[in-house]
Amino acid sequence: MASNITTSAPPPPPSMSVGAQVGIAILSLALVLGLPGNLFVVWSVFCRVKKRSVTCLLVLNLALADATVLLGAPLFLRYLAGGRGWEFGSAACKLVHYLSSVNMYVSIYLICLMSMDRWLAVTRPFVSQRMRTKQSLLALLLAVWVLAFVLSLPMPFYRSNLSKTLPNNLTLSFCIPYHWNSVAHRVFQYLFETIMGCVVPFSLINTCYSSVFCRLQSAKFQRRAQGSRLILLIIGAFALFWLPYHIVNIIEVVGLLQDSPTVIAAALRGRPNVTAFAYFSSAVNPILYVFAGSSHIRQAGLGFMGKLFDGTNSESRSNSTFSRSVRSSRSGSSPDEGTVLQALSTKLGKSFKGKQKSSSVAGKEDDEP
Template identity: 35%
Template sequence: MNAGTILGTIQRTLIPGTFLFILAVGLTLNMPVIWILVFRVKRWNRSTIFLCNLVLADITWILTLPFLIYYHLNQLHWIFGDALCKITRTIYHVCYYCSIYFVTCLSMDRYLAIVHPLKSLWLLNKQQSLLICLSIWAVTSLASVPVPYVASTQICPDNKTICSLYVFSSSTYITLPFSICCTVVGCLLPFIAICYCYCSSVRTLQKTGLQNFQKRDKLTKLMYSVLIIFALLYFPYHLSRNTCIFLRALWPNVNRSIEHADTVFFVEVAVCSLNTCINPLFCFLAGGDFRDQVCKIPQFRLANMFVY
């Protein structure tokens, strides 16, 4: 089986299968979370605001999945028009990086509460947290403006209409710097910030003695969860994406290498998309009020036991 056949199989089976799983499991996990945050949590704080925006970003992208599932099951034939193709691809890009930034905000919130408990009350209040969330949505949306210009519908020789990703665009003079910039600003810098926040927080808790052992244990779980997500989901995705564009920019005629890179990229798209099913974990690890409300709901008690 050659690379082209494997690539076609992945696009027609792995991608729609994964998206169907995310549509079912992601909505099942995220919808109760947003319901608890909105209707059960009475006192909203900084963590609640960041958690709510994280879940909203995941739900927004999940709601576009039915179009993509039909597209991949329909032998990669897009029937929904060019505008919806651009919107779908842009929503993925915006929500993907918003998700990373909101996880980073949760890490910074823990850092301020532990390392600077008194200063944090005026350094980052609820109004400022809401403003940060709105700024993240706005800046990420503006930064995603190139996506609809290079991602659009294309008619193939067999009269099949595809909804292309910007990764596969021939305009590499746009896509390569854009992808590298997104990798640095949207992945590497948040990861560095998260590492600094958690390392500083753990050191502070270690100095305070055994009375903060439980808090340190919870923070350690949260830190390891974020590191694993970055290691398994975010870093490989960015590496494979940049490789695809890099090969097209330098060796556009080396079809075999490009096909192999595209295959790896589509696998990473499937794997990385699972973050929408994993992010609700942060609600248990980071949201104290959220956990309290979950404990009052009998069907969630078993899940909550595993967090502790």
């Protein structure tokens, strides 16, 4: 006897938009490159670096922050590609966005620490030598992480998992911004993020490096430390990937304050893609380290990252050399250019290869009465 029971298939998911496709491509690339890359940096620091310097610990924390936020990428990929909305509940919705916000603040304020470290090393070498200890750094790192967790507190309050009925009568949940229909709350969130995550830290970074460059130019140095160049690349990469996000924040705030639906709609259209683009910043730093340590790859193989960071062990000695050079310059003698440049190097990239003979001669001259 034939059965007359019929089964109704669920309605098909909505077609994927171009914005979702772009977001999937960016997030997939960030996950494939960034998660293994940052975990490799963490492994190199713990297993290949014998003595972890101040700079090495800064890089370790940056890699840990990036790796942590990339762990949430599969959830976002499922959200964009599945066509079934947010399937992981309200708690996960708030948590992954909270961790993304923490990553933004940790990254930018760690970069601020790097910039302030360069500024002290160049402008206040004696103060830098006294303060540049692991104990002081651990206290500063703890302060950065606590600050990031505190500054990110608004994010879970302004993110919610809301249900929406689509035209095909399919009801889905979406992890979206939620401000209780309040313009003031929207303006506060986006202004707060941009001021504390962009304006304040980049003002500090620009002030530090402007002072450093003026000091170097006044000293008539012809060449710059390679470690400082790498830090500038890290700063530039962060600005490149996060600046569009903050621009969209400003556009939306302007639209809200002017009550312009057109401007608000433009910001809402651009926000998903710039958010995914900012997410990619977590995958960039390991790529920069690979380029910086490329000269060690043939010799050390997978241990090249350890070789790269081993150079930072001479930071204290370099600062001491810099202090002697400054003291000799104050007494009337001219410091050797190679020695001073070696002292200015962050040692995060390849250490500056000054003239060793000149450096040793300069050291002997400093010891003479």
